[in-house]
Structure formats: structure tokens, C-alpha cells
């Protein structure tokens with residue numbers, strides 16, 4: 001993601017919110033990541049809810065809040081209205097160390113032992129609604145940073161200026177499919193009306209912008225981490241779009257390039273050639289990705305398994 005930036009420095013203290021309160025899914029915050037979880041059982045599946053034990057009340061901008069619906073009747077076990085253990089350390093920024101990607105958050109260090117009323121275990125991303133994961137767009141996240149700074153960035157409008165043309169939303173042109181040993185893969189839909197032309201921009205690699213080092217525990221798993229020149233890392237574990245699911249190929253059909261859009265350093269995915277309906281989309285991760293994770297490439301460019309050049 002381009003660029004979600006640590007709101008601890010950027011957002012004013014506005015108004016506290018209460019544990020259990022719902023928040024709009026407006027990804028203006030990073031710290032909030034540690035305090036929210038998906039609510040798969042939610043009928044409209046649109047909301048996030050604040051974890052009761054890791055809330056950072058004072059850092060939530062007011063505009064993220066909306067009126068929470070009346071709370072469902074509590075199970076008879078609950079002793080009183082002001083629920084349990086908001087006693088905890090209230091920080092717990094890092095995720096659980098060493099957690100494999102796709103695992104939820106909130107169970108990491110800092111959460112402490114929970115009473116039996118603890119929320120249900122988080123589901124993996126693949127268990128979650130994939131459509132939801134694909135739903136994030138530039139305007140949802142990336143440009144909130146620019147807006148805060150009051151510069152000229154206007155989300156897709158800014159992107160369009162960069163592209164010197166209209167922005168086409170490819171999130172509706174792609175879908176995820178099982179891709180064997182590589183896990184999920186990103187494919188163009190079979191029923192696309194036309195190819196995606198080379199000059200069109202497939203999208204931005206969205207994620208949280210986190211420091212490449214220092215607060216390193218923030219990146220417990222590098223599966224979805226995209227290095228921005230060693231200075232920062234785009235971590236696409238939580239706030240993502242479809243680009244995260246592009247697998248690696250040693251002869252990729254989609255290129256990766258860095259660009260400044262407004263004030264944002266972005267990672268753009270651009271087709272190396274025209275792409276046709278049903279095609280699987282690949283980028284090149286770089287050899288370091290495989291070396292760092294000690295895994296081999298399973299693409300069919302050369303006999304597998306192999307290390308990318």
C-alpha cells in the first residue's frame with residue numbers, strides 16, 4: 001500500500017471509541033490494524049470491530065466512527081455492562097511473531113490470557129471472503145495519506161494524472177483461483193470483453209507502509225512484503241488488493257515499477273504485453289525473495305524447482 005502511514009504521527013487525537021464499537025472500514029490507520037478483526041458472521045460483512053483487549057482509543061480519528069448498532073444481548077455469563085478485560089497492556093502492536101501469512105491477528109503477544117468469552121479464533125484469509133480482500137481500492141487507502149497532507153493527490157484522479165488517462169479498475173477484471181503448489185493465483189476472468197492492453201496499468205501493490213527495520217516485528221512474515229528500496233516495506237498482509245495474489249514467474253507477463261504518484265511512493269504493476277482473458281498474471285519477485293524465504297521457484301520457465309535469476 002502504497003501508503004498507509006503510521007497515524008500515530010499523522011492523526012489528531014479526536015475522540016475515544018469504546019471496546020466492541022464498530023468502525024468503518026476506512027483504512028486510514030495502521031495502529032488500528034492491531035485492534036480490529038473481521039467479523040465474518042456479520043450479515044453485511046462490511047464492518048470491522050474493535051478488539052476489546054488491544055484498543056488504542058485515542059488514536060482513532062473521529063471520521064472513522066459511525067453509530068454502532070445496538071449490541072446483541074450478551075450471553076448470561078457476562079457479569080456486567082462494562083465488559084471484561086480491557087485491562088491489558090493496550091498496545092501489542094506487533095503481530096504474533098512468526099505467524100504464517102493468512103493467520104489472523106489479535107492473538108499475539110500482548111493479548112494476554114483471555115477469559116472464556118474471548119472472541120472466536122480468527123480465520124485465515126482464504127477462509128474469509130476473498131471478494132472482500134479484493135475490494136480495497138486506491139481511494140480507500142492509499143490517498144488518505146495525501147489528503148491528510150493537503151496536497152494535490154485525489155486518489156484515482158491523481159493516479160489518472162500519472163497515467164495521463166482514465167483509470168480502469170481491474171479489480172473487476174481479475175479473479176483468484178487455486179494455482180497448485182503456489183497457492184492462490186491471480187487470473188484475468190475468462191469472460192473479459194477485451195484484452196488488457198500493454199499500456200494500461202494493472203494496479204498498485206497496496207499494503208501498509210512499514211519501516212523496513214526498527215519496528216521489525218511488525219513484519220513477522222515476509223510473504224506479502226514488498227521492499228521499497230530498503231527504506232520501507234509495503235506489507236500486504238491485511239490491507240491489500242488483488243495485486244497481492246500475483247505469483248512469481250521467471251518470465252512474467254506483468255512488470256513491476258516504482259513511481260511517485262503525488263507524494264506517494266507506489267509500486268505499480270504494468271503489463272509487459274497485452275493480456276488475454278483467462279491468463280494467469282505473474283510478476284517477478286526477485287531472487288532475494290526466494291533466498292530470503294528459502295523456497296524454490298516452481299514456475300515453468302525452466303525446469304522446476306529452481307532459483308530465479
Ligand SMILES: C[S@@+](CC[C@H](N)C(=O)[O-])C[C@H]1O[C@@H](n2cnc3c(N)ncnc32)[C@H](O)[C@@H]1O
Nearest residue numbers: 182183184223244245246247248296297298299
Ligand atoms: C505474494 S504471495 C502470492 C499469493 C499466494 N499464492 C497466495 O496464495 O496468497 C507469495 C507466495 O506465493 C507462493 N508463490 C508465488 N509464486 C511462486 C513460485 N513461482 N514458486 C513457488 N511459490 C510461489 C509462495 O508461497 C509465496 O510465498
